Amino acid sequence: MTASLQKGINALKEVIDAPIASFFSSCVHCGLCAEACLFYTETGDPRYTPIHKLEPLKRVYKQEYTLLGRLAKMAGLSKPVTDEELESWSELVYDSCTMCGRCSMVCPVGNDLTYMIRKFREGMAVSGHAPQGIINATKRTVEEGGPMGLKWPAVQNVIKHQQEDSGLYIPVDQAGVDYLVLMSSMEIVNYPEYLGSLAKIFSKAGITWTLSSEAIEATNAGIQIGASDLAREIVSRIVNAAEKLRVKNVLSPECGHAYMAIRWEGPNLMGRPFKFEVVHVLELLDELRSKGVLKMKDKLKTPVTLHDPCQIVRRGGVLNAPETLLKEVVVEFRPMTDSNKWNWCCGGGGGASAIHEPEAEELRFKAFKRKKTQLEETGVNTMVTFCANCRITLEEGIDHYEMNTQLIGLTELLAEHLED
């Protein structure tokens, strides 16, 4: 056995806990989880059945933690997990799983399959079987500060432009303020208006805030690849910066898995609760709306639908704010057939969008057909969402199928129609 495989198996042994043991023991092989997975529904390939994606982890569980499994292993009846097997599973654990969490919602015996995939990735990452695209993104985040290799001077440039455009001051490294604002590289590069929009909203609401030159990046490729040590290092930058600046809250950007990383995984990665609260930008906006601070001057006339990012809604628990806010700013909202916590993934979450192998991209386009169908059922050409990664994936899908759909970020939409 290679050293890296041994490390991988050890990592798997370490992540197996009572929930995982209970889940594997309960599975009756009914296959209903397949019906909840867009990689299965759009391809019809049984290999994409969520519980099947966990097969090597299940064997390690049985061989290491059950009496019969240990006996079978000793008698040579249960084959050990090999490097070749893990390598062939990489497609199932990364390319065809976005950790969207839909399967966990339908399993009749209650298995949280997504929880297990996340843990399984720990073993895949240390044994060297994660996709190169996510490895690169993680490396760049650890070494250069963000998955896109974006440096602080570039961010400063964006800040300067947004200050000029909005005519508002954007504070940096200011201690003792209400909010430390995080962003994702993708937003900084592709949707820098987000920053100007926030400046506008904060100024209207009289909330003090700051950016940090030490922690701007909110995304965490470490949790996507499944390497807790790297994830911890990335999240600790934010925690250190926030605690040094003594901010009351850290504001997570729209980006779905950034929210997951800092709000839900963060304290567990650090092994302690934070000295500040983590708030999703839409939670804050909804609070401002309910206080009457967030008033709209007009509404978008075009009918719109909403794509709910999995990590914010289903896995993140920001269930009501997005829809409430959207209704403030549009004339007509047509929800998708499966919406809110039942929404279907864009197909690019959980690190999948960082995988650039042609097969993975082709698979993503196939999976996108689910969103295409949902979108067509609503009969509208404008889709609002609130996650930069969803947005990129959706845009790629829309281009690929040459659809006539316009995408809008919810925060920007709100900022655009905000009362002056």
Added chain:
Amino acid sequence: MNEIQFLTWVRSTGLNIALGLFVLGMLWRLIEIYSLGRKQDMAPARSAAGASGWHTIFRRSLPPQGMMKSSPISYIGGYIFHVGLFVVVFFLAQHIKLVDSLLGISWPNLPAQVIDTVAVVTLAAMVLILADRINKPVKRFLSTFGDYLAWLLTFLPVLTGYLAVKHMVLPYTTMLALHILSVELLLVALPFTKLIHVFTLIGSRWYNGDISGKRGVPV
């Protein structure tokens, strides 16, 4: 061994062995599973109505959104055979008498004709479920020897019980002995096969509901 001796054995020694293995096996498995424990969640929980492990234990008994439409045989067949098993096991007069003689507790039974019908419907539903397992690519793909064994171990007690009551195929004494034997096999296998879901699904649903519940999502 003649049929009387066979019946006597399954009712005494056989039953004792089966019950012993079942109880010890279950205890072992439950300890093996739940003593693994889990790390404390450090993230401050969000609370929401209906979002907890306890809610999910019950809620997950109903088909989630869109699932009945995509997998009608799994749900309808599944409901029928699970409820059917429950009715046949707990409401046949002979079963209640057996419990009464062992534990001294009893409850009203259902008429024999009703149980007969339920048994036949249950058997039919189980055959349908098996056909679905073989027919549906996903189910066939996932299926192992253990799945077919578990099906057989569940099917046989209902079948032999029905045939014994109806005095069909084999003499009553022999069929009754086979019925009891098949139940004993089921008991012994239960802790070590997927049949353990009868117990562990409570834990699994609770964990699932708890994990999402802490984030404020009812699942």
